Every structure is written in structure tokens, then in C-alpha cells.
Amino acid sequence: MVHLAPLILTEVILFLSYFAIPAINPAIFTSAEIRNHLTFNRRKQHAYSQNTRIRYFSSNLRPRSKTTDSEAEIECIATPTNDSSKSPKELSEESTSYSLELAGTALEFALLVSPFFFWGTAMVAMKEVLPKAGPFFVAAFRLIPSGFLLVGFAASRGLSFPSGIKAWLSISAFALIDATCFQGFLAQGLERTAAGLGSVIIDSQPLTVAILASLFFGESIGFIGAAGLLLGVVGLLLLEVPALDFDNNNFSLWGSGEWWMLLAAQSMAIGTVMVRWVSKYSDPVMATGWHMVIGGLPLMAISILNHDPVFGSFDKLTTSDVLALLYTSIFGSAISYGVYFYNATRGSLTKLSSLTFLTPMFASVFG
Template identity: 75%
Template sequence: MSTAAPFRLLLPLHPPLTPRRHSAPVLPSVPRRGTVPSPRLRLRLRLAAGGGDAPPPAADELDCVGTGSDVECVVDGDPGAEEGVAPALAGREWWEWVSLVSPFFFWGTAMVAMKGVIPKTGPFFVAALRLLPAGALVVAFAAARGRKQPSGWAAWGAIAAFGLIDAACFQGFLTEGLQKTSAGLGSVIIDSQPLTVAILAALFFGESIGAIGAGGLVLGVVGLLLLEVPALSVEGNNTSVWGSGEWWMFLSAQSMAVGTIMVRWVSKYSDPIMATGWHMVLGGIPLLVISVLNHDPALNGHIQELTWSDIAALGYTSIFGSAVSYGVYFYNATRGSLTTLSSLTFLTPMFASIFGFQVPLSGRDLRT
């Protein structure tokens, strides 16, 4: 008998004298993570030679079509399983999207809040107040969740370097630049850091940029030049580059880019959430010292001039602009592509510009 023609398993032509009953095992479908289980499961079976003496199950239980000894079967599954899994996956995808976007929303709106209180408190006081309480909150949260404290010289050395670059330099340059630029323009410049992150990630972690990515980097550099060079020209020839807010914002962007690259290195020695909190605490201490030496208004008898709105802005900047946003951002940085994550920072100037319209513009802001 030829074994080349397709056939459908039916009752054998010559059943045995004593037929045996067999129940077809229905194998449950095990979905892959992040996929919806199919209501129909395909099985590939190999029939033993001469193994046609047993009656197959009913056609509505197991449907098989094959060629020779190679058989493909379809088992009807539970169509209702898909209905329960799809909403769960949709909810998970929505939450992941929120966790990716939320840091940039908080950073953009925090820049607007900082812009309004810096003249009353001083730049370095705002930078220190943004880091110290937020870092303490993150450390307390991590400890409550049972996260391990850093231990050893390697862990604390990595966190200290991380805090100096990503916390102290980043926040110090940011607040200094905010005195001379608008929140919208400042956030555009500071969030150019994905350009640096893409290059550093390709060098240190082997992340590919590609032709499209390289073209985007070139366009980004051109955009930065169009933003910064005219602004420097407007200020006149008597102003050094250190007196330019755009220059301080550019330095802040580079500090954040290097800090983003350092996350994976720091996470080798310490828990990422605990390291995030401690790096803010360690980075805020030198900023507080500089604030005292700089005679910031908040530390020289003018803190009573703050209104409840100013206090709320400082609280929002510390809790949401640092504690929540830093924790979520660096948690995501340890999981996925650094280039993809940092590219979302272009959302920050959008939020800063939208909410910046609520803050009265000065002559300097209108000019920039």
C-alpha cells in the first residue's frame, strides 16, 4: 500500500478481534511569555510501522492529516482562554508605556517648577534640595522592600563616582543654566544627551546605531548648533562661554549621558534602586556646601519669603522630579536598550514647553 497519499485517520479496514479503547490525550497549550495562546494546537506524530491496529478517537476530539508515517494533528482548545489573556497583556503593555514616559514628564514639569523658585532660593540650594530628600526617600523605600545595602569599597566607590557625575554635576549645571535660559530651550539642549548616549553605548556595550541612527545623530548635532550658536551671538562678544546658559545646559546633558552609561557598571556592585538613592544623597552633599559658600538667598535670611506655592514647587521637584523619576528611569536603564530609553528624553522639552506657558516669561526668555 502506498504511503505517499494524504489521508485522514478513520477506523482501520481490518480491526483486531479484541479492540482496545484509547483516549486521545489533549495536551494543554503552554503560551510563550507575552503571547496569546492559540485555541488550536498542532501536533506532529510519528506512527510506528504496522501500528494501525488501534481505532482512533472521534473526529471531533482529534483531527489528523498526514502523509505516510508523518502525521499532523489539530486539537480543539479553549477559545475563551484568549479572552482572559488579551486584557492582561494590554494592561501590562499600558503600564510599561507609562513607566517609560513618566520620568520625562516629571523632569519637564520639574524644570518649570525650578525656574520659578531659583531667583528666591539660589541655584545650588534648589539642586541640593532636589537631591537630598529624594535620595533619602528612595533609600528608605528600597530598605522597606528588602533591598540589600551597598557593601565594600567597590560598591561605595562606584556609587560615589556615579553621584558626582550624574547627581552633583548634572543638577549643578542644570540649575546654573536655568538662570540664563528658559525652561523650554534649556530642556531641548539638556535632552540632547541621547546623542552622546548612543555613541557611548555603541563603544562600551556594542549597541548598534545603523544608518538611520547615524543620520539622526547628524541631524541632532545640526539642531543643537542652530539652537546654541545664535543664542551665544545674541549675548554679545563681551560674554564668555561660561556666562551662557546654553553652555551650562550642554554640560548638564553630557553629565546625564555619562551617568546613564554608568548605571550598568554601578549595578554590578550594588542593587540599582539602592544605588539610585545613595547616589542622590552623596551628590547632594557637595551641592549643599557650594550653596553655603555661594551665599544662596535661601540660606541668608530670605527663606521666609517663600510662598506656599514655592514650597509646593520645591516638594514636587524633589519627590516627583527626582525620587520617582530617577528610580523609574534607572530601573528601566538596567533592563533594555540604553539608546532606545534615552531617545525618549526628547519628550522632556515638549512637557517643559507646554507647562512653561503657565509661567510668566521674562525679557530673557522671550529673546531665547
């Protein structure tokens, strides 16, 4: 699969050029103020017109009169008034305000990108500890502790707990699809694929999100978006078809890591669309925490029934293995999912989910 690396990178860059840049908060593009200083001349116009213009622009223009024997000429020159008339204190305050605004914009962009960085690096950490702990234990450990951590954080901020049958039913459905199915499929897929390739396949979910968001929320795809979707599908085919072994005697779809990763991608795509429905009945951050706790319980039960290696050799886990588990739980789940699903309730789902194409870049760099 190494020979596909340039193709993967090309696919990602092209798709990001269609989606990722508009996904950034508009404040990034409007935080800088553009100032134009204009200079223009008026020659041989009626005296009344000249006087009117001079009076109207008295704060910005200064007239210079030149008289000759044959004509009177007045030249109006625009002079900048934004900074020249301001005191050093005012200029310093304006510079400080602009710096703070720029820092806020940079922080907002970092928060927007952070989930995809943590997901990519968490896949690398999961890949290392999977053989020692077992896939379902890793999936459950990634969800349950981080879910309680996120619930505790939301409660400390004064956010209310879900209440009512509709709230808990929506969170439970959200948990089944986005937590249980997604993390279970992801763990199974990582056992059979490399972290870099797996993250490329799993982060194809923006293709599904774009279609679902268009159907359920009326988000426009447009010509460029449709071209991006088509390009993404072609890229997936180029990735997955060569990776599958179509030996008639040994081929098993369920034994293919690429197939498990594709299922995980669809689960996350549906979960991304569901969060808007869930947020109607409960706070999105609180709902995200509880959906991780609820979704992790079936995975822990499967891990116990499946006799995952960790239960017989927990003492064999090294400090590095424990740190990898903690990283995937705290950073790869609690922080990343909290930020991601909070952003999903605010802006365009298609544009936000398209940023997941950053994840394989981080996974490939660190893996």
C-alpha cells in the first residue's frame, strides 16, 4: 500500500481545498480590517461643484488652489485620517485589541482542528496496545472513563442532566450507533489494517455526512461539493479494492480490516447527523458524555465474554501501554468528542466533517 501514499495525499489535499477552508469560522476571514487610501484629482469643474465637494469632504480632503491668467485649478487630494490623528496611547490600545482578536482567532482554529489531531494520534496509540489488551477492552476503556470525565466537566459548568424519556431514548440511540458500533468496528478494523490506511478509510465519513445533511437538513452540496464527493469515492475505491484479497477459497468480507473501517465510518457519519436531533432534548456536551458511558457498557460486556487478553495478563501491561490507554480515553475521546459534537451543533455538518480528512495525515505522521 506504500505506493498509494502520493495518491492518498493528493486526494486529501484536493478534498480539503473544496471543503475545509470554508469550514473555518468566518471570523478568521473578517478579523483583519482592510484600509484603502484613495487619491483623486478634480480639474476644470464648475466652481460651485468644487466648493460643494470640498465642504463635504472637509475632514478628509485639503484643497490646494492654483490660479493662472486663464483658469483656476483646484486639486483635491485624499489624506489618510485613520492613524495620523490618533495619539500613541490610542494606537497602542488598537494594536493590543487587534493582537487579542488575532490570538482568539488562532485559538478558535486550534480548537476546530484539535479533535482530528487527537483522533489520528489516538489510532496510533490504540494500534500499539490492541494485541496486549484486546480490541473490545480498548474500545470500552476509550469510552467509559472519558464519558464520566466529560459528564463531570459538564456538571461543573452548571449544565443540566438529561431529563425525560425523549432525552434518554435519543442519547441511547446515539450511543448505540456512534459509540458501540463505531468504536467496536474501529477496534476490529485496526487489528487488520495499519493506522494510517485505517484512518484514511474511516475518515471517508464526510461523504456520507454530506449526503445525509443534504437530505435531512437541506444543506447545499453544490457543483464543487459534488465533484469532491465523486473524487472521494474514487479515492476510496483505489484504496480498498487493491487491499482486498479476492481468493475464492479464503476471501471473507468480515475478515477484511478495510470493511470494518468502512462500517465504522458510516456509524460515525450517522452519529454526526444524529447529534442535532439529540441536542434538541439535552445539552450536546452532557449528551456526548452520557452516550460514551452508555455505548461503552456493551463493549465491556463483549470484552469479558470474549476473554480479551487483558483479563489474564493485566500485570503484563507496561507503563507505556497504560499511558497509551489513558491518552486514547482522555484526549482521543473526552476532549476530542466533546469539542467535535459541540461544533456539530453550531455550523455546517458537511464542512465540519470534511476536516476529518486531517486525521489520516496526523496518523501517518505519528504512526
